[in-house]
Amino acid sequence: MSLHILALDAAGAPHRWINTRGAALYYATNMVAWEIGQHEFVLRGGTQRLTGQRSVIRASSIIAIKGRNHMVRQFGRVPTLTKQMLLARDRYICAYCAQRFPFEQLDMEHIQPKSRGGADSWMNLVTACKACNHRKSNRTPQEAGMKLHYVPYVPNRHEAFILGNRRILGDQMEFLMQGVPKGSRIHLDTYRGRRPAFASTVVVSTALARCSPAAVCTAQTAASATTAM
């Protein structure tokens, strides 16, 4: 996964992760309300025929988008669950043997077995290694005599943004962590371990046909920007 820009709504609620192409379009159409990122993506477009200049857009690593269409509604809605997010929530640690494993050696395990009505939900799923998952089989933890070493919980919106992206810049992480409840497991060690080393400026080159006049060129450049990282 390449580096992404964190898009907020105008009130500062996390809206979505966007690629540089999407960010360039917001800049080119004057849809960026404000920006607070400490890092910069440099988007280089094509050369303008009239001036011979190459167009450049500088995008912040955190931007807020104007307009009611981009306002986050249902702020408290339960985040969509994915395997990546669940394993990240549980810090890649098996709930039954408490050992840490690589992603591919872990499963999503239903505490109340799915075949017996257990839901695919944040509260009924935990991370388990394949051996423990196989051993527990179609039983509850009580029936299997297997104790849970941690309890499941539903991450809030800010935490879900962290769990859903493996490559987060330091300033983006600090912004999102401000909205994560103190009781979240993410405070323990996961995000410190994932904090990346990065340059303060990220250069993104674009291959773009020549264009004119300048105003049109800028908009087309933005719409055509592609990630080259």
Ligand SMILES: [Zn+2]
């Ligand atoms: Zn295990």
